[in-house]
Amino acid sequence: MTKLALFDGSPVRTKPFPAYKPIGEEEVAAAKAVVESGVLSAYLGAWHDDFYGGPQVRAFEADWAKAYQAKHAISVNSCTSGLYASVGAAGVGPGDEVIVSPYTMSASATAAIVFNGVPVFADIDPQTYCLDPKSIQARITERTKAIIVVHIFGQSADMDPIMELADQHDLTVIEDCAQAPCATYKGRPVGTLGHLGVFSLNYHKHIHSGEGGMITTNDDGLADRCQLIRNHGEAVVEAKGTKNLVNMIGFNFRLGEIEAAIGQAQLKKAPDLVSQRQNNVAYLENKLSGLPGLGMPKAQEKSAHAYYVHALDYDPSVTGVVRETIVAALRAELPVSEMREREGTLVSGGYVKPLYLQPMYRELVGYGTVSCPFTCPHYGGTVDYSEGICPEAEAAHNTTLISHELMRPPMTETDLDDVANAFHKVFENLDDLKNAKAVP
Numbered sequence: 001m002t003k004l005a006l007f008d009g010s011p012v013r014t015k016p017f018p019a020y021k022p023i024g025e026e027e028v029a030a031a032k033a034v035v036e037s038g039v040l041s042a043y044l045g046a047w048h049d050d051f052y053g054g055p056q057v058r059a060f061e062a063d064w065a066k067a068y069q070a071k072h073a074i075s076v077n078s079c080t081s082g083l084y085a086s087v088g089a090a091g092v093g094p095g096d097e098v099i100v101s102p103y104t105m106s107a108s109a110t111a112a113i114v115f116n117g118v119p120v121f122a123d124i125d126p127q128t129y130c131l132d133p134k135s136i137q138a139r140i141t142e143r144t145k146a147i148i149v150v151h152i153f154g155q156s157a158d159m160d161p162i163m164e165l166a167d168q169h170d171l172t173v174i175e176d177c178a179q180a181p182c183a184t185y186k187g188r189p190v191g192t193l194g195h196l197g198v199f200s201l202n203y204h205k206h207i208h209s210g211e212g213g214m215i216t217t218n219d220d221g222l223a224d225r226c227q228l229i230r231n232h233g234e235a236v237v238e239a240k241g242t243k244n245l246v247n248m249i250g251f252n253f254r255l256g257e258i259e260a261a262i263g264q265a266q267l268k269k270a271p272d273l274v275s276q277r278q279n280n281v282a283y284l285e286n287k288l289s290g291l292p293g294l295g296m297p298k299a300q301e302k303s304a305h306a307y308y309v310h311a312l313d314y315d316p317s318v319t320g321v322v323r324e325t326i327v328a329a330l331r332a333e334l335p336v337s338e339m340r341e342r343e344g345t346l347v348s349g350g351y352v353k354p355l356y357l358q359p360m361y362r363e364l365v366g367y368g369t370v371s372c373p374f375t376c377p378h379y380g381g382t383v384d385y386s387e388g389i390c391p392e393a394e395a396a397h398n399t400t401l402i403s404h405e406l407m408r409p410p411m412t413e414t415d416l417d418d419v420a421n422a423f424h425k426v427f428e429n430l431d432d433l434k435n436a437k438a439v440p
């Protein structure tokens with residue numbers, strides 16, 4: 001048995017893993033052409049043909065709609081702004097509740113608050129880490145207006161029962177697809193399984209334009225409202241003849257022409273980039289299977305996982321070693337990745353703290369000093385953001401889940417072997433880790 005790097009043995013590998021860099025010549029050419037044209041954005045915040053943006057924005061939207069089999073694709077300058085526009089388009093307002101997963105990036109829930117809605121957190125299914133339909137059902141009240149489903153880590157939530165609930169209770173379903181481009185659910189692409197889907201094009205996502213986002217919908221009315229919220233709706237409704245003024249408080253969520261040109265090139269690369277991740281995960285899982293206490297994500301039937309994160313289930317009661325110790329030992333064996341050196345080795349325990357444990361929810365301070373929207377007089381309910389409301393999300397974060405991002409292209413089989421060897425080495429030394437009380 002070789003000594004763990006954590007205890008001053010030699011690590012499995014020190015040479016950095018290759019950088020994930022989906023940007024190449026195509027993107028350089030696309031960006032250059034826009035810069036040379038001088039038209040870096042053609043939007044007008046008034047009722048005019050250019051209300052819908054310039055040529056690159058429109059071409060990008062047309063390509064995206066085709067790729068995702070959506071009637072409408074509406075570009076925005078981030079997934080966050082796309083979520084805000086979607087919640088606004090759904091008509092959420094003071095007094096409304098929005099059911100959302102707590103196990104996600106903060107914007108998924110903040111989107112409700114922006115329109116004075118109150119986020120109600122439902123628990124996750126520990127198999128997929130996505131919202132559990134049974135928990136959603138238990139949280140529905142007469143105040144519920146919408147559900148924000150997050151396809152976390154790149155795997156679709158179980159959408160059929162969620163859409164059934166939405167139909168029964170007349171709720172709008174927004175899919176946060178930031179981590180799930182090219183993911184499918186029972187053969188259908190995510191993004192149009194609900195009423196609105198929102199994607200991210202930020203630097204850390206599978207494909208990116210630096211910053212950016214895209215909304216997909218098959219509903220003409222929702223598309224129209226998203227476009228108004230994106231581009232100064234309040235100033236446009238009169239000339240456009242829009243009668244429903246609800247939430248027509250406009251923003252500037254417009255994507256630039258450079259980003260839209262880069263986005264078109266990126267969109268073409270997405271299927272291949274995602275399938276490389278799927279192949280790498282299959283290769284890794286084959287090598288990791290059988291390690292004690294370690295479980296692989298369970299693929300839903302006929303559904304494709306996009307693997308933004310390769311989330312492994314870990315049960316410390318099987319090994320007798322706490323998750324943090326396993327993670328520290330793995331990190332000691334493995335190198336950083338190029339371009340992301342400052343983040344350290346891309347293996348971690350848990351994901352984000354369940355959102356209701358953040359200060360905004362703990363202290364109920366949103367708008368101003370009067371606890372709006374949490375105790376807004378228009379809100380007839382009472383919020384419950386106490387620890388313990390979503391035990392599965394808390395367990396996933398605190399004890400069970402190991403997440404890592406070492407399956408991104410261009411990782412080769414040799415690189416992946418190093419990852420697998422590090423896991424094997426750590427799991428062969430569980431006794432040493434058990435005895436090391438002070439780790440990490």
Ligand SMILES: *Cc1c(COP(=O)(O)O)cnc(C)c1O
Pocket residue numbers: 077078079080081104105107108150152176178179199200201202212213
């Ligand atoms: C990245 C991410 C977002 C936000 O995306 P931006 O484009 O950075 O605004 C929202 N939700 C989830 C689940 C994400 O991973």
